[in-house]
Structures are given as C-alpha cells and as structure tokens.
Amino acid sequence: MALDKFENLGAEVLQTTVSIKTLSDHALIESAKNGDEAAFAEIVHRYRNPITNFLYRFLNDYEEAVDLAQETFVRVYFALERYHTDYAFSTYIYRIATNLAISELRRRKRRKLVSLTGLFQYDNEQPQDFHPPDEKTLPDQNLIDSEQSRMIARAIATLPEKYRAPIVLRDVEGKTYDEIAQILELGLGTTKSRINRARKLLKEKLKNYF
C-alpha cells in the first residue's frame, strides 16, 4: 500500500517536471506569478548560461558577469507582476541584462575618472588609464586558452558601448536584427548600422589575425 503511494507520487513529480520543461516562457512566468518557485527555477535554468555568456563577452570580467546575471534574475523576480507579454521573454531579460551591463560600464568609467591615473602620470607622458591586470584564474581559463581568443575578447571589450552591445547580441548570442532592435530599443536601421560599424572596428583591431 505504502509503496504504491510512493510510486504514484513519483509519477506525479515526474509528470510535473516534464510539464514544466515543456512550458513556454510566458507560461512559466504566469506560474511564477502565482508563486510557483519551480517555474521560476526553470526560467533561471534556461537563461542563466546565455545571460552569463552575454555579460561576460560584454564586460570581459567573469565575476562581474556572474554578479550581473544574478542581479538580472533578481530584477526579473521582483518585477514579475509588472511583466507584460508584449515582447518575448528573452527580449525582456536581455534588455535588463544589457541595461545593467551598460550601467556597470558607466560606473567603471566614472571610477576611472577619479582613479589614481593622475598619480601615475609624468610630465612627458600622455595620461594613461590605470588598468591593473586581473590575475585571478577564471573558471573558463582552460577554455580561453588561445591567444587569438583572448585578443578577440579584448577587442570586443574595447569597443565603444553603443557598438559592443549589438555586436555581442548578434555574433555571440545569435539574435536577429529585430530582436536586437527591441532589446536595445533602437530602430532597425540604426541596429544594422551599429553592427556593421562594430565589425569594421573589430576588423581593424584584429587585422593581424587575418
């Protein structure tokens, strides 16, 4: 008798798991709104890697990328009630991540302005930004093992902010132009133009590898 109950319970749990896996993003959001934590966990499971990867390519800093990816999900969690299904959920979450990344870049820029740059500047030298090397061993260090990969990552990281987001979304995340335009809240023409411009800038930076 008791074993039968356990078997039935196991079947229900399995059925629930399967059904959650097959639900659309919008359906998961609706369930999460009603307090279904498993639905929100499934959303996290679906998007944690893409968002982390996108933010890492955007910021070129793994710890910062993970931190902002978590902040993205926190924002999503606390804004579930305000979420509207006008756009795809992926567009919505990438927009949050992009805005956070841009804010982080601007914060870094402000930090740079009040940094110790002036203290390291000598009379006959041009002012240089103080970029201490990140000596931490990244979890993906074994993956970014080639010099070429490192240089490409650095080249992307040195792109201006307005070119970096579209090129990463396009060539790293594989988003369509329409999706990128919606994420960045830009016109389609502007989006295409920025991606094209970003490629040209990267071509100049990586000309040694052609």
Place this chain on the structure above:
Amino acid sequence: MKHQNFPNNNDEILSLEDEKVRKMIGDLKRIDAPKDFDFRLKARIANATSTNFQPRFLPVLRYILPLSTILVIFVFVILNGLYFPDNQAVSLVAENIPPTNIEQKSPLVMPLANEQVVAKDENLVVEDTPIKQAVKPLADKPQFMAVKSPTTNPKKNLIVKDKKDNGGGSRDSALSVSPINITPKGIDLNPTQANPPNTETSKPLNAQQILSQLGIEAVFSDSSWKVKAVDSLSKGSGVKVGDVIEAIDGEKLTDKPLSAKTVEVKKLTILRGAEKIEISLRINK
C-alpha cells in the same frame, strides 16, 4: 566549439573579411554560469526580500507627504491673511511700546491702547466694561497716549467692546480677555499703586530749572535771563554765553514759573545784541 549556425544569418550579405570577423566572434567559447549560480541566486533573492522590502505605498508617500505639508502651510497662510487682516496693527502696537515700559505695564496695556484709539474716533463710544474700569486710572499715563494703533478701520476696534464674544475667531477679542489671565508674579494690579509720577500733575517749573535741564546756566537780571555758561549738552544748539533768552516755545520768560507743564522745549527765542534769533532744539534720544 563549433560556430553556431544562426537561423537569421543568411539574410545578410557580408564581405569576406566581415564574414571572417563574424566567424571569429562566433567561435568564441561559450561561458557558462557557475554551478552554485542557483544557490547564490536564491540567497540573493531571500536577502533582497528581507532587506529591500518596501511597501507599495512608500513611493506614493514620498511625494504625498511633502506636498500635503506644503499645502497645509499654504492654506494656513491664506486663511491667516483672510481672517486676521489686522495682524499688522497688533504687531505694530507691540513694537511701539518702549522696551523699558514693558515691565511697568501690566498685561492690561494692550486692551487699553486699543480702547484709547476707539475713544478718539468720534463715531464710536467706548462702553464702560469691567476691564476698562480696572485699568481706567492707567489711562492718564502719557506713555500710553503715545501708543497709536495704525488700524485704519475703526470698526474693527468695536470687537474690544464685545465682551460676550469669547468663542474665538478674533485676535482682538482674545487680547481683550487674555491679559487678565497672564498677570506675571510680582506685579501689583492695584491701580492706585500702579500710578507712576506724572509730568502733567507735577509742580510747574521755573525758567532756570528748564534751562538747566537743557544744559544752559542762566541768571535773571534786568528782567531777562542771561546765559552764563553752556555745557557740552547744548554747545551744538548754537546758544552762546551772553545771549539773552527771551522766550521758550513762544512764552516769554520771567522770574515766575512757566505756565507750560512740560519740559519738552522745542524752540528758544534768543536776543544776541540787537539780533533776535530763534533756535529749534532737537533732543537726541
């Protein structure tokens, strides 16, 4: 990792170099979230829920509270201006009271000042209220005569007479009642004892006394007052030794006391040789 074949990449025609750039970027290894991502996220959400909890009405209150405060102050100022237009008169009367007299005056001074103004208006008759009776002996004090309310509308002073109106709404009515209740300790309200020395009722002064108070020493000889000395007080007035003072404020000086019962000299008539000079005096307070 192989380059990802994006479904919408076919809709763009790229040059060889652009295509190579796109391929190089696309070939970058994908970076995954750490294994404890979910655990850290749950902790972060729990932490944010406990620390960053803000009721929904708080953002609304953030705007409503300052606005309502400003509105209340604004309404108070407007209503104050509408219902107490004589605020200025009250404050001016208070300012005109010399600071040295404040202790001498009992709290009954304020209604007294108002009542005197009312009495000067021919159209109005001041009723003999108990308050007025209580302070009546003080009405002869000249310092109170000098207090003039700049109130232009005499009808407003009628409120003083309305002793039944204790229901609020008028500052005058409040002032007409309150002084009796706020008498400070140590002040005797007995009007017979509160009467200070009065210049109008004191003994008349002769010319020598008046001139000495002005800093002029004069002697009476040949039916005229000759200046013998002038102290520093009157040096600036132009009076010189040897001048003959003929009159004070138009009244000819003799050896008898002056009919004027005041020492407030405004003009001296002096005979200097054959010349007759009139000197106006200004007393610096």
